[in-house]
Amino acid sequence: MPEPLLQAVAISKAFSGVRALRDVSFDLFAGEVHAIVGENGAGKSTLIKIMTGAVAPDSGTLVVGGRSVPRMDPALSRSLGIAAIYQQPSLFPHLTVAENLAFALEGVARWRRVNWSARRKRAAELLDRVGAALHPDRLVETLSMPEQQLLEIAKAVGGAARVLIMDEPTASLSEREVDRLFRLVERLRSDGLGLIYISHRLEEVQAIAGRVTVLRDGESVATRSRDGLSRSDLIQLMTGRELSDIFPKKAVTPGDVALELRDVSCRAAGIRNVSIALRRGEILGLAGLVGSGRTELAGTMYGLTPADAGEVLLDGRRVDITSPARAIALGIDYVPEDRRRHGVVLEMAIPANVTLASLHLVSRAGFIDRDAEHATASRYVDALRVKAASLDDPVESLSGGNQQKVALARALAANPTVLILDEPTQGVDVGSKSEIHALMQSLVERGLAILMISSELPEILGMSDRIAVMRGGTIAGVLSRAEATQQSLLALALGHA
Numbered sequence: 001m002p003e004p005l006l007q008a009v010a011i012s013k014a015f016s017g018v019r020a021l022r023d024v025s026f027d028l029f030a031g032e033v034h035a036i037v038g039e040n041g042a043g044k045s046t047l048i049k050i051m052t053g054a055v056a057p058d059s060g061t062l063v064v065g066g067r068s069v070p071r072m073d074p075a076l077s078r079s080l081g082i083a084a085i086y087q088q089p090s091l092f093p094h095l096t097v098a099e100n101l102a103f104a105l106e107g108v109a110r111w112r113r114v115n116w117s118a119r120r121k122r123a124a125e126l127l128d129r130v131g132a133a134l135h136p137d138r139l140v141e142t143l144s145m146p147e148q149q150l151l152e153i154a155k156a157v158g159g160a161a162r163v164l165i166m167d168e169p170t171a172s173l174s175e176r177e178v179d180r181l182f183r184l185v186e187r188l189r190s191d192g193l194g195l196i197y198i199s200h201r202l203e204e205v206q207a208i209a210g211r212v213t214v215l216r217d218g219e220s221v222a223t224r225s226r227d228g229l230s231r232s233d234l235i236q237l238m239t240g241r242e243l244s245d246i247f248p249k250k251a252v253t254p255g256d257v258a259l260e261l262r263d264v265s266c267r268a269a270g271i272r273n274v275s276i277a278l279r280r281g282e283i284l285g286l287a288g289l290v291g292s293g294r295t296e297l298a299g300t301m302y303g304l305t306p307a308d309a310g311e312v313l314l315d316g317r318r319v320d321i322t323s324p325a326r327a328i329a330l331g332i333d334y335v336p337e338d339r340r341r342h343g344v345v346l347e348m349a350i351p352a353n354v355t356l357a358s359l360h361l362v363s364r365a366g367f368i369d370r371d372a373e374h375a376t377a378s379r380y381v382d383a384l385r386v387k388a389a390s391l392d393d394p395v396e397s398l399s400g401g402n403q404q405k406v407a408l409a410r411a412l413a414a415n416p417t418v419l420i421l422d423e424p425t426q427g428v429d430v431g432s433k434s435e436i437h438a439l440m441q442s443l444v445e446r447g448l449a450i451l452m453i454s455s456e457l458p459e460i461l462g463m464s465d466r467i468a469v470m471r472g473g474t475i476a477g478v479l480s481r482a483e484a485t486q487q488s489l490l491a492l493a494l495g496h497a
């Protein structure tokens with residue numbers, strides 16, 4: 001048996017008395033992809049932060065290449081060949097691709113001794129190795145999310161990483177980009193790297209992992225070879241229960257048109273001539289490739305980038321949605337894709353976040369009624385199964401998926417008529433995902449209108465009554481639930497229809 005590249009032995013970690021990991025052991029060999037799965041808050045990110053030295057364990061040992069490392073820190077972890085790619089890339093937006101690579105690989109001290117033509121050449125070589133068609137002189141702020149990820153991987157490969165950790169790398173990638181990433185993962189694996197892969201998309205885990213470790217409530221419940229491990233086995237291990245009905249969508253008789261856009265354009269957002277109607281009781285899916293304008297259209301409907309041409313009608317009356325405050329007052333709420341930046345206030349506790357858009361409901365004579373605020377928050381925390389040690393914890397101490405649930409709770413507490421959800425289950429575990437779907441179903445049964453943006457085709461096809469497909473800032477076509485298939489949808493998105 002060869003020696004593992006990396007071993008975590010009996011790791012435990014608690015945050016202010018709350019256990020995040022207990023006695024977790026994990027190992028990784030050269031030439032393997034080892035996935036870590038588990039529900040939101042199970043401890044996945046904490047475990048990898050311990051490996052990269054970002055978080056110190058309370059007890060347990062890390063062994064790298066056979067040598068025990070008593071005190072890991074980020075610089076040591078990097079010099080031992082451990083690189084991590086997080087969902088949010090850590091790049092300098094105002095520097096070029098080559099500058100970012102040079103900066104990362106040479107460090108601050110040597111960075112200023114310039115030999116830019118050599119650096120550009122080295123950058124080009126590295127980008128080529130990871131299959132990235134990026135010009136070294138491009139500014140990072142002009143790169144798309146998948147391009148930034150490729151650059152992160154080039155950084156890791158250039159830094160001679162032997163262990164590459166990816167924490168939910170595909171959350172914002174389209175299917176085609178996911179395919180490209182997987183081919184790269186396979187190539188790095190066959191070059192002898194060890195890869196740790198964290199994802200809530202179990203089909204991805206089954207497609208690329210050789211072994212899977214399942215965490216539940218901070219404990220490792222199993223490490224299994226992929227062979228013979230079914231999706232339902234994984235769910236059973238993660239949640240301790242069976243889970244059927246992934247998409248609980250039932251037909252609801254649609255009511256009146258709640259929100260209608262007539263020939264709406266917004267030059268700043270790149271939106272042109274959009275006409276759609278959203279009915280009460282309906283889930284309208286908004287599909288399209290990354291960059292097709294879905295999030296931008298949501299921004300226009302929510303008043304972030306108000307329309308500069310066309311008409312918006314709410315319950316048949318013309319409205320001007322000039323700001324998010326105006327949208328909320330009109331009963332339109334939005335849960336953005338980038339919840340960590342716009343959906344929640346990280347420093348504030350859960351109740352304050354949940355009632356952020358509905359202060360009038362928990363205020364009396366201008367004062368916030370703390371009991372009402374707490375009661376509202378705990379109702380949503382229960383309904384959405386937000387995992388938190390205490391309601392009074394700041395949202396930043398929650399795991400990624402749980403932060404997203406708080407953002408959703410905030411929008412629901414405002415009791416909107418029209419709810420725009422941008423990637424509502426991104427980064428959310430399977431159990432909570434089906435709970436969010438069930439919740440969406442019950443909301444439309446009560447007469448809400450939901451616009452759901454999703455890059456996950458099964459989710460779009462499974463949950464939508466109708467699907468509007470965007471391309472180039474406008475609606476390329478609208479499909480009924482019966483007409484919509486993966487092919488018909490992609491054909492519209494790609495302009496092959």
Ligand SMILES: Nc1ncnc2c1ncn2[C@@H]1O[C@H](COP(=O)(O)OP(=O)(O)OP(=O)(O)O)[C@@H](O)[C@H]1O
Pocket residue numbers: 015016019020038039040041042043044045046047387388389396397398399400401402427429
């Ligand atoms: N800095 C922190 N302070 C307090 N608690 C924390 C901190 N970081 C993590 N936790 C807690 O540790 C537990 C594990 O969180 P972790 O981020 O590892 O979960 P995860 O498995 O990555 O979840 P997700 O799938 O939602 O990303 C959670 O209960 C979380 O609230």
Ligand SMILES: [Mg+2]
Pocket residue numbers: 044045046399400401
């Ligand atoms: Mg996490």
